[in-house]
Amino acid sequence: MKDMMPNFNLLQPTDVASAVSMLADAGENGWAMAGGQDSLDWFKDRIKRPTTVVDLSGIASLSGIRETADGVEIGAMTTLTDVENNAIIKEKYGLLSTAAGRVASPQIRNKGTLGGNISQDARCWYYRSGLDCYRAGGNTCYADTPEGMNREHCLFAASRCVAVTPSDTAVALVTLDASMVIQNASGEQVVAAADYFVGPDIDIENMTVLKPGDILTAIRIPAAWANATFYFEKVADRNTWDFPLVNIASAIKLNGSTIEDIRITCGAVECVPKRLNVVEDIVRGSERNEDTATLAAGAAARGAAPLNYNHFKIPLMENLVKRAIRG
Amino acid sequence: MQKKFSSDRYDPLSTERDALSRRNFIKGVIAAGTVAGAAGLVTGCSDGSDSSGGSAASSVERLITINVNGNSRPVDVLPNETLAQTLRNKLGLTGTKIGCDRGSCGACTVMIDGVTQNSCSILTHTVRGASVVTVEGVGGANGELHPVQQAMIEELAPQCGYCTPGQVVSGVSLLQRNPNPTRDEVRNALAGNLCRCGAYNNYINAIVKAAESA
Numbered sequence A: 001m002k003d004m005m006p007n008f009n010l011l012q013p014t015d016v017a018s019a020v021s022m023l024a025d026a027g028e029n030g031w032a033m034a035g036g037q038d039s040l041d042w043f044k045d046r047i048k049r050p051t052t053v054v055d056l057s058g059i060a061s062l063s064g065i066r067e068t069a070d071g072v073e074i075g076a077m078t079t080l081t082d083v084e085n086n087a088i089i090k091e092k093y094g095l096l097s098t099a100a101g102r103v104a105s106p107q108i109r110n111k112g113t114l115g116g117n118i119s120q121d122a123r124c125w126y127y128r129s130g131l132d133c134y135r136a137g138g139n140t141c142y143a144d145t146p147e148g149m150n151r152e153h154c155l156f157a158a159s160r161c162v163a164v165t166p167s168d169t170a171v172a173l174v175t176l177d178a179s180m181v182i183q184n185a186s187g188e189q190v191v192a193a194a195d196y197f198v199g200p201d202i203d204i205e206n207m208t209v210l211k212p213g214d215i216l217t218a219i220r221i222p223a224a225w226a227n228a229t230f231y232f233e234k235v236a237d238r239n240t241w242d243f244p245l246v247n248i249a250s251a252i253k254l255n256g257s258t259i260e261d262i263r264i265t266c267g268a269v270e271c272v273p274k275r276l277n278v279v280e281d282i283v284r285g286s287e288r289n290e291d292t293a294t295l296a297a298g299a300a301a302r303g304a305a306p307l308n309y310n311h312f313k314i315p316l317m318e319n320l321v322k323r324a325i326r327g
Numbered sequence B: 001m002q003k004k005f006s007s008d009r010y011d012p013l014s015t016e017r018d019a020l021s022r023r024n025f026i027k028g029v030i031a032a033g034t035v036a037g038a039a040g041l042v043t044g045c046s047d048g049s050d051s052s053g054g055s056a057a058s059s060v061e062r063l064i065t066i067n068v069n070g071n072s073r074p075v076d077v078l079p080n081e082t083l084a085q086t087l088r089n090k091l092g093l094t095g096t097k098i099g100c101d102r103g104s105c106g107a108c109t110v111m112i113d114g115v116t117q118n119s120c121s122i123l124t125h126t127v128r129g130a131s132v133v134t135v136e137g138v139g140g141a142n143g144e145l146h147p148v149q150q151a152m153i154e155e156l157a158p159q160c161g162y163c164t165p166g167q168v169v170s171g172v173s174l175l176q177r178n179p180n181p182t183r184d185e186v187r188n189a190l191a192g193n194l195c196r197c198g199a200y201n202n203y204i205n206a207i208v209k210a211a212e213s214a
Helices: A016-029 A039-044 A080-085 A087-092 A094-101 A106-111 A114-119 A168-175 A277-283 A290-300 A313-326 B002-007 B019-032 B035-043 B083-090 B147-154 B164-177 B183-189 B200-213
Strands: A009-011 A030-033 A052-055 A065-068 A071-075 A179-184 A187-192 A215-222 A229-235 A246-255 A258-267 B063-068 B071-076 B109-112 B115-118 B131-133
Touching (some): A016 A052, A080 A087, A080 A094, A080 A106, A094 A168, A094 A229, A094 A246, A106 B115, A114 A168, A168 A246, A229 A313, A246 A313, A277 A313, A290 A313, B147 B164, B183 B200
Parallel strands (some): A009 A052, A030 A052
Antiparallel strands (some): A071 A215, A246 A258, B063 B071, B109 B115
16 A cells, blocks of 8 residues: 655745745646645655645635626635535536536545646546556557557547546536636736647647646636526446546527527547537527437537447437537 | 654554554653744754745645644644544544545545545645544544434444444534535535445435434
8 A cells, every 4th residue: 555655845835926936946846736636646656756745725815706897717726615606606607516516525525626626637547557658758558459448538539648638627617618827937828728728639748738837826707608508417437526427518598499609518528628519500590409409419429439448428428418408 | 852753753564553652752742842943953944933835945844733623733744644644643533544545435534624525635734724623523522422423323324334434524514514404415415435335325314313303
């Protein structure tokens, strides 16, 4: 049992500027820790061995949910429980509230943060067990082999690596057109959710644009999709704790029963949350009914390239799209 | 002093059962009244002030005080030490169990400022200034059982009992924020506590019963 983590310097800044400078000093050996629910597992397994861990939990300005002129800003260190139960999020952005409530277990949601949930690393167990796969800087993929156990892996956009996005809140945030605020030594930048997540064709070793020294400080959600008709569903092997086999998040603007506008995003089928543009184009302007849903579902998984053990994800994805569209 | 510190270091291979040395150590720390100075010797921190990251170069101070079950407990904590390790190995609070040590099973559940968290997945240094309640702290001061514990006995909830401390803490936390939960709310509140004996229904029955009796 590898129960004691290797030693590291623990730094506990109380403001973002100090945290940024500490991470800049530490460089490649630094690790920004949010809730620690994933970080500590990496350390315990001795696969990630930073020498300096910067604990962001003491920075008060990174927590909390504020209404802004054109939407809402959520501090990256806000716990998933607080996101789930916040009155503004519940009332206007219920999609995110529902998604946050489906993450992991109550204990993890009480400690785990929204920023950490969307920035967590791939769950591929070959990668997690410390093998020298592409994502770990090696030159092979253990999952995409005839014997590889790839039931949980991707249907789309494989590029050497076949890992999928494990986050439930990420699909909700892409659907809501959120943007991420990142700070580092050279200042602040704002990145659209669609650009925040990166696939293996762009950067095979990272799931997000975050680089060593970067801190995700806030998530901004515009009012554009507030109070839309939302649908979120997550299918997992276990109803609690587990990561999604496939999840779906949609926001629909209805005019009577006509779908005026829609955004729909599917998780755990690609390395990034997969925005289903084809489905959106098909149903926009149509009645919200069983026929429209069936038509959309038929197109949802077009182009899927299943691996040996994950063919089941295709009908699963189609059915989730169907349920999201017909409501 | 140096020697006392090294003897208190957590050694995963040690089978030492002698709690006396730890107790003496802790007493020594309290009595000495030179905590800050001693910490300077051990950690190399020269300022001896609060360790909340004023200096970018130095790690946290190891000698800290955490509030556990209403008591201030001075303790020597490594930067890479989890709360479950501190509670069990340094503070003698072995009611908190370590099951998976990965935040999956909930056997190590404790309350931090009233909300349940997995103590195996928290660094002890992050709960300085917070109030920690373990299964030892949910009952009365004179050992009276909490209604949840009493109901678990009556409903024969524990089978092997390993997950029980976590189930108790999750149940107590639920009743603190929601004294009249529905059965579904109880199920959700216990969703992070695995039970390999499969006694889930008995645990849920017990918490529903405790809510009714309170």
